[in-house]
Amino acid sequence: MYQVRRVHIGKTDQLDELARECGRLYSQTLVSFWRTVRHKGIWLKPKHLMRWYPSDKLHAHTADACVQAFFASLRSWRERKKAGEPDAKPPRKRKWYFRIEYKRSAMGLKDGMLRLSNGRGNEPLVLNWPWELPVTVVIHWTGTQYEAIATYEQQRAYGPFPGGKVAGIDLGEVHMAVSHDGERTSILNGRLLRSKRQYQNKLKARLQARIDVKKKGSQRRKKLTAAKSRQLRKLKNQIKDIEHKQTTWLITTLHEQGVQTVVIGDVRDIRQDNDVGHTNNQKIHQWSHGSIRFKLTYKAERLGMEVALQAEHYTSRTCPCCGHVRSKVKGRVFRCPKCGWTYHRDGVGAMNIRYKYRGEFGVPHVVADMAPATGIRHLPHTRVAREQSRENVCVGNCTEAAGL
């Protein structure tokens, strides 16, 4: 398993020159490869092209990485073509700048400075580095400055124990995620995230309208476009921050409670063939369950937990108490018409996802004295989200007024 660290490192002439040299090598590899295909009908291998063009500005392994990068994208094109993707295109474009990759062999760490060698006789690239020595460092351009992505190999904390606690997680649009581990139900409040996303839509429309009336190519239009991307970038970062803090809270809490397996409701096909009107379509398409699922998955695996996906059909409509399947669920509260049991709706979803995974879905359970659901609110300027104060906590028979 790998972990990455991203560091912004600004823009210097040295970085520009290194990126240009990598671009030159990548482009030469690309041109020579396709030229050989065209003239001789031979598809060369990485070993044929590596060291074909020597570089006196880069470490030998950095130069190799440029050649390998070309073959990696060639490989991914072949795989996509094999999978039947019609718009898969082979790498054909030359690049004037390309990412700079350093392997462990070219690194040295001393006194909090990471020294990245560019080969004998060349000035090394030195970065401020108060961390440990990474396995690889890739430097790429983000559009405004360079960013170093350092990769670390991570040992799993410990393997999952069979028979350990299982938690079900229901991903939702209103609540980012709701978990249930057999005793406790935790709700990640998605309200703040939703309001950010709504504001994002409004801001996008408002700024675009202001840009559209300006003449193309005018100074004013350029300035407005820059302002738009700056403001949207800020919002995007805020959204990312919320998602990270909330998911970290949930996973560490589940881990502390001894959960070994995390089962996430599979909602991947919800977007296909599902027309629910303009407003709801926008909601569903902006619902970032993919990124939430991804964050939950890697954070759980990092702590040694196992992650499984579970199809979630009927999980929000079936009563955990008596097994009755409702035709429709309205509102935020699940109320069973047969046995009268009530609970937070998304909590029911998480409960049933867990039961499904354990093969006990749709059969009656003793849930009468289930602990009330705990709401988790995002607080800015803390490392992770915090539990909501008791008064605002949604109790078993919660209503909309509970503030969740």
Ligand SMILES: [Zn+2]
């Ligand atoms: Zn029931």
